Amino acid sequence: MKKIKFSIEGMHCASCASNIERSIKKIAGVKEAKIILMLKKGIVETEDSVSLESIKKAVETAGYKAIKME
């Protein structure tokens, strides 16, 4: 298990947050995805096999940009 944190650019409404959450949860191995609208941040708990890249892509699919990933 690992925790991935990142900031999200372009997110400004509640629907955005739920779109991103849904998109990330589709990745196999993601246990939990919290999107914090107020801080424009995401905290994702995943199995070790999940790559940063795949989460970045999932955020992009929903129409936003993940930055400052760690």
Next chain:
Amino acid sequence: MEQNHEEPLEDKEITSWKNKLIWSWLLTLPIVIIMLSERLFNFILIEMPYSLIIILILGFPVIFIFGWKTIKSGIRGLFTFCFNMDSLISLGTIVAYATGIFYFTGMVQDYSGISAMIMAFFTTGKYVEAKARGRASQEIRKLLELGAKKSRILRNNKEIEIPIEEVRIGDIMIIKPGEKISTDGIIVKGESSIDESMITGESLPVDKNKGDNVIGATINQDGILYVKATKIGADTFLAHIIELVEEAQGTKVPIQKLADKITSIFVPVILSLAFLTFLNWWYFSEDLSKAIGISVAVLVIACPCALGLATPTALMVGSGMGATRGILIRKGEAIQTMKEVKTIVFDKTGTITKGKPEVTDIYTLIKESELLKIAGSLEKLSEHPIAKAIVNKTNLKRYSRVLNFKVLRGKGVQGNISGKEVLIGNRTLMNERKIKIKDFDNKIIEFEEKGKTTMIIAKDKKIIGIIALADTIKDDSKEALKLLNNENYRTVMITGDNERTAKAIATQVGIKEVIANVLPEDKAKEVENLQKHGFVVFVGDGINDAPALKQSNVGIAMGSGTDIAIEAGDLVLAKSSLLGVVQAIHLSKATFKKIKQNLFWAFAYNTIAIPLAIAGVLHPVIAEIAMALSSITVVVNANLLRKSKI
């Protein structure tokens, strides 16, 4: 420490909305003037079709340049089925703008002026909302910026100033009066009083000497301190607090669940509703233009934001208010649960009392020094606060050899000194070992009635003496209990002490009920029993009573400074004060009340506004203004939480 020197995203967002807002209105105002003079005063400023051409030219940049981000995100959402708020606004404005072009074909009436106005109002709304949201997170942002940026350290006997990121564990930092302590550490030289209010909410400075721990980001007030860095970067106390507060924003408050469900299907539902409205009006009124106008109003009036922001904004403001007072909300759920709480259970040691017992009386039949030598030698091997207090009191230079030492959890200790079995412990232990207390009973009762914990020392199955210890009650415990009792909470104290000692202390602080003689591992079970009569808050230090904290409906872990179990409890107090518990309860209740208010407004708005728009009684521009106001109201209302008395 994670340092963020760039402009925070929030500020960037506010600036960007502001610029768009100014340009949008500069271009939209002439459109408004042309339209109003025509509609209201019947004064034709510019003849058709020139007026329409001007409106289309002015409106284009408002929608497609300054509103491009919204349009792009909205259209993208429509095509990828990741619908969002922008999808509604984009569709509304583009349809309205298109009527201006199709006007020339004679098919429809012109709504193009409206489209620029919708976008301008949308931008204005977003700007105000972003600002209000920034305000909602101001305390938390302050917390993020609290850490020191630089540190003055001693290297090769020279003082040098280095960026905080370069400080290593073991570095000696020099902190002058008035300066921020750069990172967590231990004082190796000097003494001073330290202002820890930014972390613990405790307004009085704390005196610290050599050997004391200090927290990074707190402020040294008087003396020069030499501090050895013990924690850096993400391991510091401040970093942990920040992480906790941030993660708490992602936890769900159960009452938000319905709103979240609605938000996630909101946009597609509205899109369908708008489409049905359009078909319906077109079919029944046979007026295409009217049908378009009304469905545009439906598109732009609907706003999931008020629903989606209701809880997070209030939680954010509540968390921030808590953080400045040393109250950390770890789970959003706790603030909802708090409303139902009937019983508050306090652990005694370290919660009601300071947790630092001191020997007050010694009573013995043998020589006192001899008793102390036996007691000190045995207790030296235990880590328990009572043992430490006894060892401190005896102040022995040399200890006797102890064989077969054993800790009897919740009862005492035992061991062999010069071939004789020695026991130090409470009544339970003596009874268990069938040792007669008789001759000492009156004395023990006398101590217990004063709220003192009595340790009985037995050698060779015979009592040789007793040592009484008292743990000072914290200054504000009494006041806090008075407040809670006035609010009709059932207050209970739980302790390993015997009944008489426990009752004496409970009476001193004003606690009504006592559960005494509880072994540490049984605290959770006692909490479970109390839960049969309603929700229970458990207040403890989070170190020895983690299971009880977990078992309770809301666990409040309390400590001071770095001595807190930050991972335990639903709420964490960084200050060691029972008044903090009262504040935490008030804050939770006030925050939850705000959330309920916000959700009520958000639901009420959408259930009234959308049907009105479908019924065709709202002009699209009015609809857009209402939409913008709905989400602004929610955020502004959340900010009003600061007005409530905690």
